[in-house]
Amino acid sequence: MKGFIYKVIVIVLVFSAVSCSEDTIDVAGLGTVRGRVVRSGSNEPLENVKISTNPGTSTVFTNAEGFYVLENVPAGDYSLTAEREGLLASFEGITVIADAALEVVFEMDAETAGNRPPNAPVLLTPTDNAEDVPVEIELVWSISDPDDDELTFSVTLRNEDDSNVEVFENITDTTFTLSNLSFSTKYFWQVTASDDINDPVNSPTFAFETAGPPNNRIVYTRLVNGNSVIYSADENGETEIALTTTSKNSFRPRRNVATGKIAFLQSVGSQTHLFIMNEDGSDVQQVTSQIGVAGFNLEEIDFSWDANGSKLLFPNQDKLYSINTTGSGLVLVYQTTNGNLITEVDKNENTGIIALKTNNLDGYEVEIFTINTAGVVQATVLTGVTGAAGGINLSVDGSRLLYTRDVSGVENTNYRRLDSNMFIHSFGGDPLINLSTDKPSGTNDLDARFSPNEASVIYVNTSNDGISANNIQTLLISDLDNRNTLIENAAMPDWE
Structure with missing residues (x-):
């Protein structure tokens, strides 16, 4: 009889212990993470930004006003991530507290935000103040870009005889041929480089003078x-x-x-x-x-x-x-x-x-x-x-x-x-x-x-x-x- 009573007591104690352990998990509980995603600099709301946690819990996307809500996130430490194509991914370390709401605002930059502009073009031919240049001349320059971006160029040409300025655009090579120049005329040329990300970069301005006309009788x-x-x-x-x-x-x-x-x-x-x-x-x-x-x-x-x-x-x-x-x-x-x-x-x-x-x-x-x-x-x-x-x-x-x-x-x-x-x-x-x-x-x-x-x-x-x-x-x-x-x-x- 005593043995039976003892077994009952042990079972009751074990059951009580188990019940106490489940209450502790419930106390750790669930929390909420909410916030907004905006564009860096302008605070423009960003829609369809993917919001997720690591370790993984759930994933949501921002609405048209840039707002998001992650609900029922177990309490604990996470890395919160914001991602969208064309934008640099953004990360925030967070601690979720049970029965509490945590607000996190992301400011996101374009993928090119860290992109660096090209270096200034270096004019090679004709050299500065060159003389007797033919009336058809190939302009040559060199350039480097720290991010190896694809570059386009424009050439600006003017002369000392009038106020006309010619601009030749959408050049994809580092050479450009000028034709039908006037004889015995001083010209000024400059190359502008663009990576379509940063502000265009200008070369120095060089001068050259064309040769006199041939003795065409x-x-x-x-x-x-x-x-x-x-x-x-x-x-x-x-x-x-x-x-x-x-x-x-x-x-x-x-x-x-x-x-x-x-x-x-x-x-x-x-x-x-x-x-x-x-x-x-x-x-x-x-x-x-x-x-x-x-x-x-x-x-x-x-x-x-x-x-x-x-x-x-x-x-x-x-x-x-x-x-x-x-x-x-x-x-x-x-x-x-x-x-x-x-x-x-x-x-x-x-x-x-x-x-x-x-x-x-x-x-x-x-x-x-x-x-x-x-x-x-x-x-x-x-x-x-x-x-x-x-x-x-x-x-x-x-x-x-x-x-x-x-x-x-x-x-x-x-x-x-x-x-x-x-x-x-x-x-x-x-x-x-x-x-x-x-x-x-x-x-x-x-x-x-x-x-x-x-x-x-x-x-x-x-x-x-x-x-x-x-x-x-x-x-x-x-x-x-x-x-x-x-x-x-x-x-x-x-x-x-």
Whole structure:
């Protein structure tokens, strides 16, 4: 009996002990962790931030206002974590107390918050204050980034002649080629680097000066994207430079050595006007305005320098005008008596003699003759022939006149020439010289001009089909069997 009582007592004591142990766990209990997640610096609430504990209990996400609540978290020590893509994870050590609420606010930075900016670009080529730099130059620089970020660059370019600033953006390499720079011009350049994270970083500013223009004595035209563009080249047909833009139709260039200027024609709306520019294509100025250049065929019209480069002579229908290169002083010089159109003019500065080519509305009934400054006819070179003629150019001493004529005599509505030859007329009575005796059959020689020393002529040779390419050639007057193709796919040459 005593043994049974003892066993009962032991069981009761054990049960009581177990009951006391469970009460202790209940006392340790559960707590709550709540708070808010905001963006560092702006305190903007952050939504969908993952909140979790380590050791793991439960996981929640912040709401649209950035608030979160972790409930029923066993009391104890934890690492509380806030995570969201694009943001730096944030950690807080916490102690959860039973039956208590703990508030934890996270301020989160972007993943790039610790990112460092790139170092300043180092300019390599051209070196600072470099001289005689080509008008097409490759800029070269180096750079490093402490975080190896992908970088983009922009190049800022300005010159000392005007206030224009050019910015070339979205460059992904550490080189950039500048084209179509002006000759004899000082430029300033700077490179800006960006990692799209930090503020852009600028290089120092370097300077360089471009070389002077080459001695290009030949000017001519070439069709580019439907527009005529004026070019220059040396006497070997090399060092070619585009002088006018492809966005405008510019043609019939004429150099003036004394002034270092080139006069030319350019389309302005429905009209054609005279312009002048420097030999490198800079400082373009319109000369004519109220009365433009006009005639039966703009591709055949020609004009002439006058008064040592201070004036220009140009045709407008049946009238010949003189105008200062400044655009002032418009004067009527001559008007045809039969109503025929003046298509070409060339003046000899030494003698004052003016050579004219006139024709009817179709380009025929050609007359080539000379007048003095008073408009009095001096000599007739060509009249009473059928077919097309033109390309007039007086020699330096005024004793000879170079011109072209279609000896086939054909006349048609599209002004197609079949056998255009070059001739030299002597005002002293010497026989007419045909320079085209070795011309390939089926071709035309057009737009002939004397070379500066008048030992050669420069001209265009092209197929008489009217659609083939034009080639600029030269020919020694003393050797008519040796034609030299100087520049291919080009027209309207001038060699001064």
